[in-house]
Amino acid sequence: MDEKLDIVAIGESLIELSSDTRLSCAECLYKYYGGDALATAIAALRAGSKVGFITRVGNDVFKDYLMDSWQAEGLDISQVKIANEQNGIYFIARPHDEEKELAYYRRKTAPSRLSIEDISEDYIENSKAVYSTGNAMALSLSAAEAVLKAFKFAKEKNITTAFDPNYSSRLSTPDDARENFNNIIPYVDILFMNDKYDTTNILEIDSAENIIKRLWDLGSSTVIIKSSQKGGYYTGYSGNVYFTEFFTKEIVDTTCTGDAFNGGYLHAITSGYTPIEATKFAAVIAGLQATGIGAIKSIPYKNDIEEALKEVM
DSSP: OOSOEEEEEEOOOEEEEEESSOTTTOSOOEEEEEOHHHHHHHHHHHHTOOEEEEOEEESSTTHHHHHHHHHHHTOBOTTOEEESSBOEEEEEEOOTTSOOEEEEEOTTBGGGGOOGGGOOHHHHHTEEEEEEEHHHHHTOHHHHHHHHHHHHHHHHTTOEEEEEOOOOTTTOOHHHHHHHHHHHGGGOSEEEEETTTHIIIIIOOOOHHHHHHHHHHHTOSEEEEEETTTTEEEEEETTEEEEEEOSOSOOSOOTTHHHHHHHHHHHHHHTTOOHHHHHHHHHHHHHHHHTSSSSSTTOOOHHHHHHHHTTTO
16 A cells, blocks of 8 residues: 555454353354454554554455455555454353453464465555564464564564563463563564563563563563553653553453553554653543443544543643
8 A cells, every 4th residue: 555554463353252141141142353453453543543454364254244344444454365264253241240251262263374474564664663462473383473574674664663462371371472572572662561461471570660670671662561450551661650540440341451552552652642641542542442342342433532532631
């Protein structure tokens, strides 16, 4: 494409089938799409960014639904390739006043076939920022190599790189996640982590300030720690650490809330906001997303974001 992109995201897509009652009792499941890097891409897009997505989509009954949905959103899908493998699926139930249920079916799916052949250097060079996650790298060795290639090239061209380990025991072990993290971190400018899974499983450090200092030493210029323990975000850059509270405490569903935050942050940074302004902007998007049902479905659009921003900016 000729028009310059703000953000290129690399990762997997999944079919989301959800219910507001326990899965064992559900008579109807609602269809949408999901995936951590995809959620970040959609959050940035709905905030106003021009966003491209690199993945492989399975040539099954869900292919047209995924491709048509993304095109309707305005997502650039010129680098999405069709593979003969199936698309992954996850089931999620959010029963009232009960613990959320999750079941994933994502082995040997199309996104796991991602490889260095899927990374166009021209496409990367036509963007302001490149984003991916530890989940994308955990899909397969070839997917990890694809992400690494994109980040290395972006770094060479002075294109901003952003990464979230987004550790999940469903996809990876701490040792494997740590290996992927150590491979990618020399090429990461902006690093997102959470203090519930990432910092404890990958870095084995509890203090947000100590984590940020350690990551500065590893080369990431900006570090954001999403802290469920403290109820907010630590933003570390230029030798200082700032704290921003969560936007709302009226939380309904936190599925993909961290990914929505990342998309808001990347939109803000590529639009000229300072890191602390970007954190405040992203906190609003994450807060609005958490008040709705559904991962990507509940990510807010530009008008709702602008109205909520009047409270904090």
